[in-house]
Amino acid sequence: MSAGVKDPLGRTAIGVSVTYAEKTSSGWQGKQEIFFDPESYACLGQIRDDGEIVSARAAWGVVSRPGGRP
Structure with a gap:
């Protein structure tokens, strides 16, 4: 585990190698x-x-019903 690394979008992150x-x-x-994310631990x-970038999450949100968009 490494703290203070950069994720695929250049944000400060915690990195775990496998x-x-x-x-x-x-x-x-x-x-x-x-x-x-170093504060919420979200991937x-x-x-x-x-x-090769396997995935990068730029944003996420919470909705009140299935299929809803934030």
Whole structure:
């Protein structure tokens, strides 16, 4: 775990590294870093060691009914 790293969108985050020694079901193998917000611990995104951004969450919200948009 590393504090004070930058997520895929350049925000300050907590980074957790995971190394897949064997190929995953999708055929990928190697290191992946998952980023969390240092205050809420919400997941901000993921990046692989080959530099590919797996995901990046720019915004989220709460709605009062299924299918609603914030």
